[in-house]
Amino acid sequence: MSEKELKNLDNLSNGYTTKKLCRIDNLKTGMKLGKDVVSIDSSFLLAEGTTITRAHIKHLKALKLNSVYVVDSPCCRSEQALSNFEKKYEKIMVSLKLAFEHVRIFNEVPLAQMQELVDFSINPMIETRGILECLRKIQKQDCYTYRHSLNVAIIAGIIGKWCKYQGRELADLILAGLLHDIGKVQVPVYILNKPARLTDGEMQEIRKHPEYGYKLLKELAVPQKVKMAVLQHHERKDGSGYPKGRTGQEICDYAAIIAVADVYDAMTTTRVYRSKQTPLLAAEVLLEQMYSQLDPYVCNTFLTYLKNSCIGASVRLSDGQLAWIIHIGQQKVCRPIVRTADGQLINLELQRNLELLEFI
Numbered sequence: 466m467s468e469k470e471l472k473n474l475d476n477l478s479n480g481y482t483t484k485k486l487c488r489i490d491n492l493k494t495g496m497k498l499g500k501d502v503v504s505i506d507s508s509f510l511l512a513e514g515t516t517i518t519r520a521h522i523k524h525l526k527a528l529k530l531n532s533v534y535v536v537d538s539p540c541c542r543s544e545q546a547l548s549n550f551e552k553k554y555e556k557i558m559v560s561l562k563l564a565f566e567h568v569r570i571f572n573e574v575p576l577a578q579m580q581e582l583v584d585f586s587i588n589p590m591i592e593t594r595g596i597l598e599c600l601r602k603i604q605k606q607d608c609y610t611y612r613h614s615l616n617v618a619i620i621a622g623i624i625g626k627w628c629k630y631q632g633r634e635l636a637d638l639i640l641a642g643l644l645h646d647i648g649k650v651q652v653p654v655y656i657l658n659k660p661a662r663l664t665d666g667e668m669q670e671i672r673k674h675p676e677y678g679y680k681l682l683k684e685l686a687v688p689q690k691v692k693m694a695v696l697q698h699h700e701r702k703d704g705s706g707y708p709k710g711r712t713g714q715e716i717c718d719y720a721a722i723i724a725v726a727d728v729y730d731a732m733t734t735t736r737v738y739r740s741k742q743t744p745l746l747a748a749e750v751l752l753e754q755m756y757s758q759l760d761p762y763v764c765n766t767f768l769t770y771l772k773n774s775c776i777g778a779s780v781r782l783s784d785g786q787l788a789w790i791i792h793i794g795q796q797k798v799c800r801p802i803v804r805t806a807d808g809q810l811i812n813l814e815l816q817r818n819l820e821l822l823e824f825i
């Protein structure tokens with residue numbers, strides 16, 4: 466790609482990252498500068514792309530500047546919006562933990578409670594602007610199964626919405642996401658949390674969780690598709706999945722959506738045996754599996770959403786430089802074009818000595 470084309474792309478990326486004037490009094494930490502800031506005597510103060518800190522705000526106020534340009538994009542949410550999202554998320558987590566504990570102790574799913582969580586908390590939440598970025602930023606390393614269940618419910622809801630599911634059908638898909646790993650409450654905790662490689666016996670035990678989950682739901686008044694999604698979320702179109710090795714059309718649509726959400730969340734979350742991967746690495750795995758194991762339409766829908774949500778995201782490169790993503794290609798999604806804080810455009814597909822290390 467030529468230098469001119471790169472510049473055009475940078476301009477195009479403004480479609481995702483509009484810039485607006487912001488009064489210094491209204492500046493919030495976490496906002497990103499949309500243009501270089503120069504002082505009244507024209508000396509350079511801060512570079513475009515700088516993430517605003519408390520110290521910056523104090524400094525800018527001391528210099529009596531009126532306003533600066535900030536980036537206004539889905540990937541540049543104020544700390545307040547993120548903190549509101551986190552509060553709602555953690556509130557759901559408390560209820561979810563209680564619900565999972567109930568299943569563990571009484572061997573019975575508190576269905577009404579789960580449905581209430583979906584209808585009044587999770588379903589409204591999927592409308593949140595920049596939700597994938599919010600999920601990325603609030604990651605904690607406790608209670609993996611509960612967090613994973615909630616994340617999969619949210620991501621399945623996003624995919625469902627984009628695939629035009631609505632009303633009860635969308636709510637049931639989110640419920641299936643929330644319940645997909647419910648069978649894990651019957652798998653010994655030492656296996657679930659084992660940091661080392663699992664033995665064949667332990668692997669066999671963990672692979673029973675879809676059937677355990679199905680049995681827990683079998684007699685309950687939930688749609689058959691929800692039960693099937695719990696049973697089939699590890700099935701793969703080419704027959705390589707479990708528990709039954711089902712293929713193609715034998716796998717229900719809810720299970721196909723949850724499979725994509727499950728792969729993405731598992732990869733982008735820190736596990737006891739490995740650290741989290743970047744969303745773009747997860748996207749590359751989804752691309753690899755979309756024509757063999759996963760549903761191509763579901764994958765494509767999610768990948769479009771995911772790539773858009775990554776435009777404008779702040780990242781760290783392997784040489785320590787901070788940058789933000791301005792373009793993601795069709796194939797080498799792990800190697801986007803980025804713009805560094807000093808304004809340099811780098812096409813990582815060509816600059817093979819550099820890697821995208823992490824999202825920040």
Ligand SMILES: [Fe+2]
Pocket residue numbers: 645646674698699
């Ligand atoms: Fe699972």
